[in-house]
Structures are given as structure tokens and as C-alpha cells.
Amino acid sequence: MNFKDMSKQEIIDYVNGIRKKYEGKIAIPAHHYQNSDLVDLSDLVGDSYKLAVDCAKLSAEFVVFCGVRFMAEGAAVLAKENQRVLHPDPNAGCPMADMISEENAKTAFDKITKLSNKPIAPIVYMNSYVDMKAFCGERGGTVCTSSNANKIVKYYLDNGFNVFFSPDHKLGINTARELGLKDDEICKIKRDFSFEGNPATARMFLWDGFCHVHVDxxxxxxxxxxxxxxxxxxxxxxxxxxxxxxxxxxxxxxxxxxxxxxxxxxxxxxxxxxxxxxxxxxxxxxxxxxxxxLRKSLCHNMAKINLVNLAEAIESIDEYYTNGGKLINEVFVKNEYKENAKIALEKMIEIVES
Ligand code: SF4
Known part of the structure; x- marks a missing residue:
């Protein structure tokens, strides 16, 4: 169908009609930053932690995730065997998540490990791609969100670790302050791997990333x-x-x-x-x-998801059921990352729910 030529109400009626046709088989989670049309249509609304926990409990066969790509990836990591996750626009990424790669994390982690006075636990913010979540899971670390960063970091500090926190320097430093860390216990690691602060006394090493929506x-x-x-x-x-x-x-x-x-x-x-x-x-x-x-600050990537690309994803599910058609924009997570990313996400839920 050409959804671009349809009115907003016609698209909403179409999406609701297909959901009714396959009652219970299609779930639409939406992040709080999505526009109101999508939030009104969704089954679940929340921030990234709430959506990760709630999506893991879904029994629907298809999850059409309205949010940015790392969120859809997180849902795919936690999905059950028979579940498939669709992301209406794969170009809806996150500039902050792009600020660290697995390769850079390895270099930073190795450098920090040599200079730190304690073993290092890597903690990555939910706003990251699956390779970074896997990187942390593989090394005994975990994932955090803005709602639980304090509890997660404290858990590792209390258990004899220093922390490598990425990618968001701002969430990292605000968490460090809440936990009462002093200046010489915080060390920034810049993208050229140089330090701002003293790595020998640091308890939190913070990667140099930021969210342009919030630093505005x-x-x-x-x-x-x-x-x-x-x-x-x-x-x-x-x-x-x-x-x-x-x-x-x-x-x-x-x-x-x-x-x-x-x-x-x-x-x-x-x-x-x-x-x-x-x-x-x-x-x-x-x-x-x-x-x-406080100021009007828009996330352009969240705004890439809209009624038209949501309806296209839903239409492909209908085609799939009726004549075996191809699903569009299905999220696949490489097996090499899936297991360790899942370990990292489940560790977060375990620490938070304990
Ligand atoms: S609000 Fe910031 S952190 Fe969230 S998706 Fe947009 S750019 Fe990324």
C-alpha cells in the first residue's frame, strides 16, 4: 500500500486492523521520545530500562519497536526463540552510541587495566550497540540505564572493582558525583586514549561521549x-x-x-x-x-520513526502470514555478540531487581 498518500487516521485504522486480525501476535513498544501518534498506538511505553524489562516478558510473535536502533537490538537480544523484532527505520541510530566501538573499547580497557589499582568492570550505557554490550558481558561487566546507573556502578565499586564507563561522559560524571567520588577518583579517557585525571587513583574511568540532545x-x-x-x-x-x-x-x-x-x-x-x-x-x-x-531539543533519530514506516513494517507481517512474504527491516543480532550481550543485560536486571 502507498501509506504516504493516506491520511493519518487511515494509517492508524490500518495498523489497528492488522493487529486485530492477528490478535496478540504483534506488539508495538514505543520509547517516550517517540511522537504522540506512535505512543498512542503502542502497547508499551517507557524509557530504555522499562522497555528492556517489559519486552523480555512479551509473548507476541512479532515486536515492532518504535525507538532508535540500539533499543530494537536490545529487544532482539532478549527475544525468545520464536520472536522476531522489526525496526521501522534502520537508519534511526544514535550519535552517542556511535561514539565508541568495540575496537576502541578494547584499546581503552587494556590501557586502563595496566594503570588501575584494581580490576576493571566495564559498564556500558544502554545507549550503545550490541558489540559493546557483548564486550561488557564477556568481561564480567554489565549494562546500565539512566534509571539504574547509580545502583550498578555502586555494586561494582563495593565489590572491589574500578569501573570503565562508556559511552556517556555526562551520565558517568553525574553518577560519580551522586556516589560521592572526588576529583582524583574520576578520570576521563579521551578518544585519542589520553587521560584527563589520574589513572593511578581513579575509581571511575569515563569515556568521552555525549548526547547532543542533552548537552544543548x-x-x-x-x-x-x-x-x-x-x-x-x-x-x-x-x-x-x-x-x-x-x-x-x-x-x-x-x-x-x-x-x-x-x-x-x-x-x-x-x-x-x-x-x-x-x-x-x-x-x-x-x-x-x-x-x-528548558529549551526545545529534538532527537532527530527518534523522529525518523513515523506512522508510514511503522505501517510498512506491519504490512510486511501481514504479507508474511498470508503468502510467506518477506519481512522488512527485521533486526538480526550476530550470534557472536548475542550470548554475551544477553549475559550483560541479564546481569543488569539481576543487580537492579536484587
Ligand atoms: S536522545 Fe541522545 S542518546 Fe537518546 S537516541 Fe537521541 S541522540 Fe541517542
């Missing part, structure tokens, strides 16, 4: 919104720079931001420092509250 927020934005609304509460994502986190009232994962705002009384005003689709939806769905973006 600055302390002037916080000051400006406080001037405009003197009573406002500023809540930001920990991928923001340290100065912005320090200037805000609360920092936390997308799910934490959602819960704080939803559960607050209507007289609390909020300025939110994270992706604009999510902030706008919170504002639209809560007309009784004052909710403003």
Missing part, C-alpha cells in the same frame, strides 16, 4: 526559566552537563521525570530538560499543570 541545555537556560517563573521546579536528565544538573532541582531518567511530574500537585510548575517530544506530550496531556521545556 545550559545554565543560562536554567537561570532564564527561573527568572520567568520564580517558583518553578527544574528537572533534567542526567545526560545533561554537570553544571546544569547542579543548577536544577532534580535530575533523573525519563521515567523518573515522568513519575515526578505526573504525581505532583497541579500548583507545581515544571521546566523539563530533556527531549522535546516527551516534554510536549507531558504538557499536552496535563493541561492543568504549567510544564515548559
Amino acid at each position: 541545555f545550559n545554565v543560562e537556560d536554567v537561570a532564564a526559566v527561573r527568572e520567568k517563573y520564580p517558583e518553578i521546579k527544574v528537572i533534567v536528565h542526567p545526560e545533561c552537563i554537570e553544571e546544569v544538573v547542579n543548577a536544577s532541582d532534580i535530575s533523573g531518567s525519563t521515567q523518573k521525570i515522568y513519575n515526578e511530574v505526573i504525581n505532583s500537585s497541579d500548583d507545581v510548575k515544571w521546566a523539563i530538560g530533556t527531549e522535546i517530544n516527551f516534554v510536549q506530550r507531558l504538557a499536552d496531556n496535563n493541561p492543568n499543570k504549567v510544564i515548559v521545556p
